[in-house]
Amino acid sequence: MKICCIGAGYVGGPTMAMIAHKCSGHTVTVVDINQARIDAWNSDKLPVFEPGLDEIVAGARGKNLFFSTDVDTAIREADMIFLSVNTPTKTYGVGAGRAADLRYIEKCARKIAEVAENDKIVVEKSTLPVRTAESVKRILESNSNGRKFQILSNPEFLAEGTAMADLEAPDRVLIGGDQTPEGKAAIQALVDVYATWVPRERVLTTNLWSSELSKLTANAFLAQRISSINAISALCEATEANVDEVAHAIGTDSRIGPKFLKSSVGFGGSCFQKDILNLVYLCEHFGLPEVAAYWNSVIEMNDYQKHRFSRRVISTMFNTVSDKKIAVLGFAFKKDTNDTRESAAIYICKDLLEEQANIAIYDPKVEVAQIQRDLGIDADNKYVSYCDDAYEATKDAHAILVLTEWDEFKALDFKKIYDQMQLPAFLFDGRNLLDLEALREIGFEASGIGKG
Numbered sequence: 001m002k003i004c005c006i007g008a009g010y011v012g013g014p015t016m017a018m019i020a021h022k023c024s025g026h027t028v029t030v031v032d033i034n035q036a037r038i039d040a041w042n043s044d045k046l047p048v049f050e051p052g053l054d055e056i057v058a059g060a061r062g063k064n065l066f067f068s069t070d071v072d073t074a075i076r077e078a079d080m081i082f083l084s085v086n087t088p089t090k091t092y093g094v095g096a097g098r099a100a101d102l103r104y105i106e107k108c109a110r111k112i113a114e115v116a117e118n119d120k121i122v123v124e125k126s127t128l129p130v131r132t133a134e135s136v137k138r139i140l141e142s143n144s145n146g147r148k149f150q151i152l153s154n155p156e157f158l159a160e161g162t163a164m165a166d167l168e169a170p171d172r173v174l175i176g177g178d179q180t181p182e183g184k185a186a187i188q189a190l191v192d193v194y195a196t197w198v199p200r201e202r203v204l205t206t207n208l209w210s211s212e213l214s215k216l217t218a219n220a221f222l223a224q225r226i227s228s229i230n231a232i233s234a235l236c237e238a239t240e241a242n243v244d245e246v247a248h249a250i251g252t253d254s255r256i257g258p259k260f261l262k263s264s265v266g267f268g269g270s271c272f273q274k275d276i277l278n279l280v281y282l283c284e285h286f287g288l289p290e291v292a293a294y295w296n297s298v299i300e301m302n303d304y305q306k307h308r309f310s311r312r313v314i315s316t317m318f319n320t321v322s323d324k325k326i327a328v329l330g331f332a333f334k335k336d337t338n339d340t341r342e343s344a345a346i347y348i349c350k351d352l353l354e355e356q357a358n359i360a361i362y363d364p365k366v367e368v369a370q371i372q373r374d375l376g377i378d379a380d381n382k383y384v385s386y387c388d389d390a391y392e393a394t395k396d397a398h399a400i401l402v403l404t405e406w407d408e409f410k411a412l413d414f415k416k417i418y419d420q421m422q423l424p425a426f427l428f429d430g431r432n433l434l435d436l437e438a439l440r441e442i443g444f445e446a447s448g449i450g451k452g
């Protein structure tokens with residue numbers, strides 16, 4: 001089969017690389033309108049950092065995996081077309097700030113209608129509001145000229161930083177489609193692709209709407225667990241309970257389970273907030289304001305957690321950080337990725353800049369230009385500096401903020417760091433990554449999240 005994927009981003013690139021790697025009989029072409037991104041996919045420095053991705057791309061690229069900006073040819077030749085374009089929160093017009101912006105998806109549907117010469121299976125890989133497939137189908141069918149299109153929903157559940165492991169051994173693959181004979185045949189064609197390496201019982205098939213809604217629901221549930229434990233972290237700080245101990249104690253209940261109970265400075269990433277806002281908007285659209293308010297509180301709690309952290313830093317440092325050097329360790333929204341979208345670090349740095357702090361940022365993977373874009377500052381901003389390692393960032397600093405849980409931070413020589421800092425040397429561990437007792441023995445005024 002010839003497979004095309006429109007959108008060479010964090011999802012399209014790794015997902016298609018895995019399909020090409022596992023299914024040598026299929027040819028996979030990933031296309032994008034962003035020339036720089038495609039050039040990077042064809043180079044030694046891929047645009048996405050994911051452990052294990054380089055090897056898989058190197059093994060398949062040029063054999064049955066191709067990256068190109070020739071969108072029309074790839075669509076024309078494909079039997080199956082994945083849509084993996086971005087679906088950000090709308091910033092204009094009706095639903096601004098909440099609804100999903102579907103213009104990229106619609107452009108893809110119109111492009112397929114324009115250039116396709118024969119029947120196609122169109123697979124929604126992007127995360128979409130429930131019932132989007134209806135619009136995609138309408139656009140395609142209005143322009144069909146006798147060609148037949150089957151629409152499938154196949155949402156992606158990979159997490160950044162573990163994308164390749166998640167794709168290699170997914171908990172489940174979800175495929176939704178029409179329950180007609182043609183729809184079922186299209187579902188089977190996609191089941192056959194995944195069944196090459198995913199155990200058949202893990203490939204779930206549903207109707208279109210269940211599949212679309214399951215993706216938003218999964219992300220809402222995951223984010224809700226984080227907001228729940230973060231809410232408890234505030235209570236822990238007030239009562240001298242320890243949130244890690246509470247999380248462990250409740251997580252051993254098999255009905256609750258241990259995962260996604262790590263209290264933090266707040267969740268980030270491109271999707272949790274966007275997808276919950278989308279869910280909230282849908283609930284309001286369907287006349288369910290109580291349901292909308294319930295899910296919106298997950299985001300409100302996350303905002304509270306981020307700003308609560310900034311406020312705690314400032315109040316602990318004698319209510320002023322003006323002119324003080326603050327070392328920020330980690331800028332990505334989680335470890336093992338160069339992605340900073342909605343990273344809590346952005347909000348915390350902005351809070352500190354408003355207080356006129358000098359911040360020295362070190363992240364092992366995030367590029368300086370990206371940090372500048374995120375903070376909305378020029379290269380010559382005198383309050384922000386960029387460091388090549390944690391030792392440089394912490395030299396003469398008044399405080400350290402750990403904002404991403406990079407493994408390398410655990411191996412730092414904190415005695416050496418303490419000796420080059422201003423005293424009292426404050427350390428705020430926004431990820432509960434470090435051994436606070438050991439740091440206090442060195443002399444740090446160390447605090448974590450949810451620890452009294």
Ligand SMILES: NC(=O)C1=CN([C@@H]2O[C@H](COP(=O)(O)OP(=O)(O)OC[C@H]3O[C@@H](n4cnc5c(N)ncnc54)[C@H](O)[C@@H]3O)[C@@H](O)[C@H]2O)C=CC1
Nearest residue numbers: 007008009010011032033034085086087104107126127156
């Ligand atoms: N990032 C993640 O970990 C996950 C993302 N998702 C969902 O997958 C979708 C894609 O997300 P990402 O890969 O992170 O986005 P991304 O922004 O990294 O990549 C999207 C790509 O689509 C391209 N594009 C947009 N319109 C186009 C068009 N008309 N023709 C050709 N290319 C076009 C853009 O240039 C961009 O390179 C979103 O709906 C997201 O919610 C789902 C699971 C995980």
Ligand SMILES: O=C(O)[C@H]1O[C@H](OP(=O)(O)OP(=O)(O)OC[C@H]2O[C@@H](n3ccc(=O)[nH]c3=O)[C@H](O)[C@@H]2O)[C@H](O)[C@@H](O)[C@@H]1O
Nearest residue numbers: 156157158159160226260261262264267268269271333334
């Ligand atoms: O739709 C998506 O985009 C994806 O969103 C998340 O994946 P991702 O955002 O890449 O990463 P997560 O591991 O879920 O982490 C999200 C944020 O929550 C934070 N987090 C996670 C877990 C936890 O216990 N505590 C916590 O604060 C992380 O640090 C990070 O900032 C989901 O885990 C994926 O299943 C989903 O496919």
